[in-house]
Amino acid sequence: MAEPLFGRLCLLGVGLIGSSIARIARQRGDIAGTVVAHAKTPSTLERVRELDIADVVEADAARAVEGADCVVFCVPVGANAAVMAQVAPHLKPGAIVTDVGSTKMSVVRDLGPLLPKGVHLVPGHPMAGTEFSGPDAGFPELFQGRYTILTPLPGTDPAAVEAVRELWRRCGSMIETMDPATHDKVVAIVSHLPHLLAFTICSTADDLAEETKEAVLKFAASGFRDFTRIAASDPTMWRDVFLNNREALLEMLARFTEDAQALGRAVRWGEAGFIEDRIQRGRKIRKGLIERKQA
Amino acid sequence: MAEPLFGRLCLLGVGLIGSSIARIARQRGDIAGTVVAHAKTPSTLERVRELDIADVVEADAARAVEGADCVVFCVPVGANAAVMAQVAPHLKPGAIVTDVGSTKMSVVRDLGPLLPKGVHLVPGHPMAGTEFSGPDAGFPELFQGRYTILTPLPGTDPAAVEAVRELWRRCGSMIETMDPATHDKVVAIVSHLPHLLAFTICSTADDLAEETKEAVLKFAASGFRDFTRIAASDPTMWRDVFLNNREALLEMLARFTEDAQALGRAVRWGEAGFIEDRIQRGRKIRKGLIERKQA
Ligand SMILES: NC(=O)c1ccc[n+]([C@@H]2O[C@H](COP(=O)([O-])OP(=O)(O)OC[C@H]3O[C@@H](n4cnc5c(N)ncnc54)[C@H](OP(=O)(O)O)[C@@H]3O)[C@@H](O)[C@H]2O)c1
Numbered sequence: 001m002a003e004p005l006f007g008r009l010c011l012l013g014v015g016l017i018g019s020s021i022a023r024i025a026r027q028r029g030d031i032a033g034t035v036v037a038h039a040k041t042p043s044t045l046e047r048v049r050e051l052d053i054a055d056v057v058e059a060d061a062a063r064a065v066e067g068a069d070c071v072v073f074c075v076p077v078g079a080n081a082a083v084m085a086q087v088a089p090h091l092k093p094g095a096i097v098t099d100v101g102s103t104k105m106s107v108v109r110d111l112g113p114l115l116p117k118g119v120h121l122v123p124g125h126p127m128a129g130t131e132f133s134g135p136d137a138g139f140p141e142l143f144q145g146r147y148t149i150l151t152p153l154p155g156t157d158p159a160a161v162e163a164v165r166e167l168w169r170r171c172g173s174m175i176e177t178m179d180p181a182t183h184d185k186v187v188a189i190v191s192h193l194p195h196l197l198a199f200t201i202c203s204t205a206d207d208l209a210e211e212t213k214e215a216v217l218k219f220a221a222s223g224f225r226d227f228t229r230i231a232a233s234d235p236t237m238w239r240d241v242f243l244n245n246r247e248a249l250l251e252m253l254a255r256f257t258e259d260a261q262a263l264g265r266a267v268r269w270g271e272a273g274f275i276e277d278r279i280q281r282g283r284k285i286r287k288g289l290i291e292r293k294q295a
Numbered sequence: 296m297a298e299p300l301f302g303r304l305c306l307l308g309v310g311l312i313g314s315s316i317a318r319i320a321r322q323r324g325d326i327a328g329t330v331v332a333h334a335k336t337p338s339t340l341e342r343v344r345e346l347d348i349a350d351v352v353e354a355d356a357a358r359a360v361e362g363a364d365c366v367v368f369c370v371p372v373g374a375n376a377a378v379m380a381q382v383a384p385h386l387k388p389g390a391i392v393t394d395v396g397s398t399k400m401s402v403v404r405d406l407g408p409l410l411p412k413g414v415h416l417v418p419g420h421p422m423a424g425t426e427f428s429g430p431d432a433g434f435p436e437l438f439q440g441r442y443t444i445l446t447p448l449p450g451t452d453p454a455a456v457e458a459v460r461e462l463w464r465r466c467g468s469m470i471e472t473m474d475p476a477t478h479d480k481v482v483a484i485v486s487h488l489p490h491l492l493a494f495t496i497c498s499t500a501d502d503l504a505e506e507t508k509e510a511v512l513k514f515a516a517s518g519f520r521d522f523t524r525i526a527a528s529d530p531t532m533w534r535d536v537f538l539n540n541r542e543a544l545l546e547m548l549a550r551f552t553e554d555a556q557a558l559g560r561a562v563r564w565g566e567a568g569f570i571e572d573r574i575q576r577g578r579k580i581r582k583g584l585i586e587r588k589q590a
């Protein structure tokens with residue numbers, strides 16, 4: 001077995017993402033000599049102990065990071081600043097701080113300023129997930145064959161970036177690098193807007209008269225259902241994602257709304273050619289996905 | 296084997312839906328003594344002959360319906376009126392006319408006025424489909440365990456309604472009955488609006504700068520992908536569906552747009568409670584589907 005990548009690895013948050021990393025570290029053995037897990041509530045800490053997926057379960061965030069060579073923020077992005085305030089003074093000199101948050105500009109904003117000199121920040125985002133959350137939701141195959149996007153700032157220690165790349169490689173992930181602003185724009189259209197639309201169509205259906213609503217549930221298979229899977233996701237995580245990718249998300253929502261209105265207008269005025277053109281574009285994009293084996 | 300339900304069954308249109316019915320009739324033997332198939336283009340007719348899924352392949356619509364005990368309109372809903380004009384004078388007295396169109400008010404409007412006295416109209420809509428079209432796309436299991444909605448008008452001969460119910464039962468379908476207006480409202484939110492949103496998000500993505508668009512295709516798995524499957528559907532069929540369910544679709548789009556704007560506004564102003572409430576409703580609807588085993 002290869003030398004462990006880190007002597008001590010600390011996971012701040014052990015939900016879907018954090019507990020998947022913990023499980024992989026336990027299974028492989030070559031990621032860390034010791035895995036420390038921290039969460040907010042006693043019940044989660046207790047459950048992590050029961051699941052036996054970490055070597056040390058630590059209720060105190062400051063103590064959790066002590067002596068860690070790598071600290072991974074796996075909390076909802078809205079909690080990053082507060083957790084960083086607790087742990088910053090206790091980070092080991094030379095340690096690597098990384099994260100798994102779905103937004104990256106906010107992570108630079110929230111973790112950057114408190115970073116002690118000599119500690120390296122390498123923000124990351126594994127593009128893998130499910131609609132489930134908590135320590136029971138994690139599984140070691142989660143990142144297999146999926147991309148992880150890293151958004152290191154210029155001037156970051158290359159050895160720290162390479163260590164985080166290697167962490168994700170050992171998790172089974174493919175790695176991409178981009179700047180935080182580009183990341184946030186891409187995920188706004190690829191992930192955040194689809195979630196916003198899915199939550200919305202559920203609300204719209206929920207507001208219908210009781211009789212129609214019953215029918216919607218009954219006949220959901222015809223399209224609606226595909227939209228609801230992602231709408232089952234965790235409220236805290238998604239509230240934080242929306243609030244921390246505000247600009248890019250609102251920009252994409254505005255574009256989308258204009259496009260939806262234009263299609264609605266074409267339906268109202270019977271503009272068959274315009275409607276067909278929009279449908280053709282849908283097919284084209286879908287074809288692109290199939291060609292890239294992403295469908 | 297049971298007595299065939301109809302002596303002669305005529306399918307006007309042999310695409311995904313029509314060819315699935317043809318395959319079932321061939322497989323079971325108890326649906327019709329003779330199956331006649333008609334389509335618009337020589338190439339489709341030729342392909343149906345090659346596939347050998349109908350007893351008679353007939354290029355002339357008027358001749359196709361001659362002597363048929365049951366005629367099923369399986370063309371895009373926008374083609375119903377023109378096809379009915381061709382076949383109406385040739386329908387056998389006492390024949391049953393039914394259809395599979397995704398809109399039902401338009402079918403009553405387009406088929407009803409030309410219906411000869413003594414011919415029975417029983418509109419129907421199998422709530423089953425895929426994003427593929429044409430005679431090769433059909434398969435005999437398509438309707439298995441899926442609902443078919445019938446929308447007979449008051450006063451329709453009960454024996455004709457029962458014959459159409461039995462047709463769908465033999466196709467493996469469960470049957471529901473409702474009035475055409477309720478049907479159109481339900482499918483507007485369950486199926487037509489999701490398709491409109493899916494086509495739109497593909498257009499929105501297609502308009503992004505080339506670099507971002509590449510990234511969208513690459514990272515599509517994070518939510519976007521779920522929206523694109525239904526966006527691969529047939530342009531003619533969907534253009535017709537939108538244009539023939541205009542009122543209900545625009546009403547649902549208006550409600551949806553208001554709801555999306557409200558959520559966008561909450562994101563802009565940081566109204567965490569409002570956002571969480573919307574996400575909770577998504578989870579509630581999803582839970583309803585899981586309880587009904589429709590998820
Ligand atoms: N889910 C996805 O699909 C997905 C995909 C990619 C990236 N992400 C990102 O990954 C991160 C975690 O998501 P997740 O799905 O793993 O969430 P999760 O399953 O809800 O887990 C969140 C974890 O963070 C802990 N936590 C929350 N607030 C805390 C605080 N103030 N101090 C310490 N611990 C705290 C929670 O502990 P308690 O249980 O004790 O509250 C829990 O262990 C988020 O930033 C999210 O954006 C998620």
Ligand SMILES: NC(=O)c1ccc[n+]([C@@H]2O[C@H](COP(=O)([O-])OP(=O)(O)OC[C@H]3O[C@@H](n4cnc5c(N)ncnc54)[C@H](OP(=O)(O)O)[C@@H]3O)[C@@H](O)[C@H]2O)c1
Pocket residue numbers: 307308309310311312313333334335336337339340369370371372374377378395396397398420421422423424425426427428429430432529532536
């Ligand atoms: N696809 C779905 O998911 C789905 C689900 C439920 C209901 N429906 C409804 O089912 C109907 C058929 O849909 P589909 O998916 O089977 O479509 P499809 O695969 O595109 O097949 C349409 C068929 O209609 C024929 N046709 C078109 N215009 C015609 C005309 N003027 N005269 C004679 N034949 C004509 C076509 O012949 P050519 O090939 O020669 O043009 C083809 O055989 C539509 O009303 C649709 O709303 C569809």
